[in-house]
Amino acid sequence: MLHLKAKFKVTCHNKVHLYTIRHFDAISIKTLEQGKTVLLKQLFQETVQIVTE
Numbered sequence: 001m002l003h004l005k006a007k008f009k010v011t012c013h014n015k016v017h018l019y020t021i022r023h024f025d026a027i028s029i030k031t032l033e034q035g036k037t038v039l040l041k042q043l044f045q046e047t048v049q050i051v052t053e
Contacts, residue, residue, distance in 0.1 A: 013039065017052050024048045 004010050016039060019032055023046055036052040 013053070015053065019050045019052070020047060022047050
């Protein structure tokens with residue numbers, strides 16, 4: 001990671017989870033996010049990716 005820090009601002013988060021859901025709906029996203037801190041959410045046409053703490 002040191003070589004990345006030389007060129008970029010790097011932030012590291014421990015104890016995170018990555019969820020990937022294909023053919024999602026609003027209810028599934030809401031259920032997944034409930035009680036979690038969402039760090040990143042990416043919505044694509046048929047797939048959503050969510051990073052939580």
